Amino acid sequence: MIRQYIKETIKFIVRSKPFIMSEIKEIERLSRMNEEDMYVYKEQQFLKIFRKAITKSKFYKQFYSDAGITLDDIKSLKDLIKLPILTKETLRLNTDLIPTVPKWQLISAKTSGTTGTPLRIYHSYRSIKKEQAYIIKNREQRGFLYGSPIVSIRGNLFKSIPKLKLHLSNTLYISSFNLKSDNIEDYYSEIIKFKPRAIEGYPSSLYNLCLYLIEKKLCLTIPIAFTSSETLNRHQRDLIEKTLNTEIFDYYGTTERSISLIETMDHQGYIENPGYSINEYFENSIVTTSLIKERFPLIRYEVNDNLKLEDPNLKTPIIKKIEGRKEDIVIAKDGSRIGRLDHIFKGAKNIENAQIIQEEKGTLIINIVTSKGFTEEDKNIIEKKAYDLIGKNNMTLRIVQISHDQLLYTASNKFKFVISKMHK
Template sequence: MKLKKYILETIKYALRSYPIIYPYIKDVENLYAMDAETLRKRNEEKFIMLFQRAYDKSPFYHKLYTEAGIKKEDIKTLDDINKLPIITKDMIKQHADEMLTVPKWKVIAANTSGTTGTPLKVYVSWRTIWFDQAYLYYSRKLNGFKYGQRLISLRGHLDKNITKIRVHLNNTLYLSSYNINKDTIEYYYNQIIKFKPQAIEGYPSSLYSLALFLKDSNLRVNIPVAFSSSETLLDYQRTLIEKQLGTEIFDNYGMTEKTIFLQESRNHNGYYELPGYSINEYVEDGEICTSLINTAFPIIRYKSNDVVELMETTEDNPQIIVKQVTGRKDDYIVCKDGCHIQQLSFLLKGGIIMRHNTNMHTCWRNP
């Protein structure tokens, strides 16, 4: 089982490694260097091409737009985007295969986490995967981490049966977030000290759990940078994580659907949109997003239930800045051995609490 996981993670990294994503990294660098007007013009061209491709090659969009009375010639500029109907998660669930603009064998199925509702199956092409990875590479590089440096991952790659795996090709030590408790924390501490990582990544709840047990055991480590995602990073979590891990944490917000990618700014005063990744329309009860990197499975004007709080823009800083993402708080349960079971939305939203698991109780620990 452990060998199989090692091989799987090695292959996954090899298919997303620097030599493969290098051309996409150069594209991302160019996007970061563009001024606002040049970037808007580029995004407009990409949007028009995406719309026309979806209209011609996707049975779902062709039907959706023709029934709405929309012709190809009606969409000429980016300002015309609001003429298009909004699509929802339910629509994707029902019509995913019809949304494709390429044969199904050319894409890979991916499942969302479902932190704000039911998990969803979407499709991505390899080009989309490589572009997304290039954005991640470049944004992390800006925050002091380069691929190939030592990284600890607490992102749920390992279950409770495997505590650690070191993958040599990507220089990453994967640690199980499900086994962190008062009896194992010294083992985790020793693994971190021995590995000497440059960075650590994980769900906020996983990083907080690690920091909490380190604090209880009067232990601290020193990891220069931390990256969190997939859940809302709360202020009390940030404070303890940075103190106990001796780190500076940068949060990001993205989706498996590849419809939005927000990165926390270097001065931690909010989140900025990764240039050229998507077109985002912020509304009172969420956001409406259009992916510019997934042409094989177009997602155009997709309504998410995640809620964001915007900061006011100024002439000195015209870029749209998101102050906070508030729709991704997830639940966890504390087991009798002290382990925190995270990412429980798929259980709690379905009304299931695994009542017959004798190792679990509903003791909630206040921050």
């Protein structure tokens, strides 16, 4: 526990406000820019990153040479679309060739592996500071002042450490791996004593916390909740906000730090963080160019998530929905691709949690965690809603009752509502 305490304290110090004030001031400057000035800024940053990549990165030199791209071919932001798209698989195979500086100057990181094999990437200290500056500004704008008490239920702590209070950051870490019915009252007492202004966590972790609180007829009042790293489903938002008497602000980003979206103040969608990246929105993916990563450049990097724009013609896009990853889509017998399967459980009674698994085309296993009042009628309602959504002759369903412990999570305890092996 002491080692973890020291580790988390050091992580906090190097990202703390005094160390990143210049980055915070830069974000404040970007936030005040009009559309024309922001375009100029993005163009300048893009050209700077591109020129460094094509001259300093072993990978990009070859990647662009193979595509017939030279340094002189890219002179403005309009030329961005001339560049080839960088896929996750290409990135995976060439990670060590991408840096524009020696690797000892970078910090290695891995994605959680929610879509399969974890991806190893690199960050510079400067990009880490920029990322943290965006987080601090976003949270301050939504009512959470830096240094206020916050409960964190993410992947920081593993099974061996049930909780950890970090005094310097005023954070109470709770291990999502250890949340259970038989210890929820202890966690409840710790949170009450801590008097948090906010709580952060994966949607599934906060949802599980609330299920156990409801089971014990307990509730909390925590003014603000920050969710990230998983798709936030409607039923999760409703239960969390009611049980914690809170207001959720969801965040969308990637471990690669190529895109950053924050939920609007009125909860009508998501907006881009100013100057963070250049994003090209397509039907089943986003192609992103990070403007905060010069030493490990990600230029026209494909992120396989489904984002729906409010109006594709707006210069400043508003993202209406984050519908999940390509891997969250199931494939019916007729080949149609179906998402937003959480609608199957909207209004369903006596269902505490669910997970959908597809191993082959046209077949679904719907695993459900039920409460005591669950009946065959409840099961039939779920089946009917699923068939209404997908088509009765278009999918073979198997509904299986399981326990909480049988739900599948990643190594970092992230929950995937849909696990599709069709994309492996």
